[in-house]
Amino acid sequence: MLGIVGLIILVAVFLFYLLFFSSLIFDPKGSLSPYIITSDSPPINSFRRVPAVSVLVPARNEEQNIGNCLQALLEQDYSNLEIIVIDDQSTDKTAEIVKRFQKKNEAIKLISGKKLPPGWIGKNHALFQGVQEAGGEYLLFLDADVVLTSRHCISQIVKYAMEHETDLLTLVPELECKTFWEKVVLPILGFFIINRFTLKNINNPSSKITSVVGPFLFFKRQTYEEIGGHEGIKGEIVEDLVLAQTIKKKGYRLSYMLGMELFSLREYANFQEIWEGFSKNFFAGMNQNVMMAVACIFLMLSVLVLPPLLVLLSLGYLLFFGWDKFAILYLILGIIPYFITIVVRRILKIYAKLDNTYAFLQPLGALVLISILINSIIKVSFCKGVSWKGRVYLNG
Structure with missing residues (x-):
């Protein structure tokens, strides 16, 4: 029973990733060129x-x-x-x-x-x-x-x-990334912004999706x-x-x-500027919508953090306990989406000049962004304010 459920989950995850990134994977030039x-x-x-x-x-x-x-x-x-x-x-x-x-x-x-x-x-x-x-x-x-x-x-x-x-x-x-943390954290943003779905909807006058x-x-x-x-x-x-x-x-x-x-x-x-800059903008840029923030955290966890985590846990289980069909299943479940995101990062490097140096560390970059978002929520919600360029701006 669990094997069937696992297989269904595997297929569902594969189809989700394929649907979300299909245009970039199969037709990257045609997908992005209308917006360049x-x-x-x-x-x-x-x-x-x-x-x-x-x-x-x-x-x-x-x-x-x-x-x-x-x-x-x-x-x-x-x-x-x-x-x-x-x-x-x-x-x-x-x-x-x-x-x-x-x-x-x-x-x-x-x-x-x-x-x-x-x-x-x-x-x-x-x-x-x-x-x-x-x-x-x-x-x-x-x-x-x-x-x-x-x-x-x-x-x-x-x-x-x-x-x-x-x-x-x-x-x-073109994001100019020189230090370690710039290369780990900043390309994650482009990963979600530079795709056909996002670009098409932002440019659609009838869509409420807006970015700048x-x-x-x-x-x-x-x-x-x-x-x-x-x-x-x-x-x-x-x-x-x-x-x-x-x-x-x-x-x-x-x-x-x-x-x-x-x-x-x-x-x-540097890391301090990344932390302060995004803490100032992240939650405010979501119109202080908690549900949107939760959805963003869930998306980063499911797309960038959980797949490699599944790979590590499955490999650890196989190493210590030997062969297990469910461990193999979940290993595959983790490898497929992780591989797709790496391929997409490679495509974005070619067509959007997105830094790809530390693509394999994208789970770390996602965790940093999640931490910054939580910090932004706390500061804005509890009126502690955000600091930038030597000034402190209070919410309300």
Whole structure:
């Protein structure tokens, strides 16, 4: 009886994994290519006109990143461009570095951010100030740790936004992972985001599924102002997601595309930054929905943790107690989904530049993310607040 039940479970698990990852396994290029914006240079005649673009970079203690960000912006081939850096009360050399770049190019403006008013989140207030000085028809909100790796990046996103009448375009970057924990933890996110089901539904105006890449938001200015801009969400910790949700709710067009050929992002440089950054965003990004958080934990456990755990337990049983048909059954039950996830990670490395160095340690990465999510739930639910860039933001 147990053997039959085990076989049914085995087949069910196999079919679930095959269904969830089928498009990536059997047709990875066809599955992802409709959502990829390439680094090819747009032909000049593809532009009916060249609208003004304002790039706004909020920077708080970004002396390690701001130079690379600005250098890449200055190398863009787009002609009608202004760059605005908002120094958000930095205590390091951020402003000095920006001033050195100003001497090279007058297109760069530096705004000294005012003291943070009550009720505002730092990044929201910085961008609110920047928009007041911006003259562009389009607004590109760019984090200081973003590097535009293609000099055609802005040309490409303008072309895409105009052709598709997009109100908000957000791009998934090439994640730059250097340290052990970056390579173990961060690719897990791409594992769930970069698949046909997720991409199709985010881009579907009729679907409630919404996601966004906060470090790269390209707005049509008119739409941004019509939904209230950053002033309308001044106290939101996950302001990017709220803006994207508002775009969809009000019937505007959200485009969520893959931009690995256009820019890279090293969002967190060590374990502490990973822990603090995701603790700030994780549960808040789920609208503080406990059921959604539980579902996320269950998904990570079932997809990434339990299969290799089954393999280890089955091998241990066979090693100490000898041959057993049920142990073999559960060994297979663990191997199949674990093997499928490794194959998918390999495919994503090829087509989405997802780091694959420590793919075999994905159970560890999933456990870290689960721990961060639980920490985020505790902090938000019990009003302990979350800390970021030397500031503490309390829930409520």
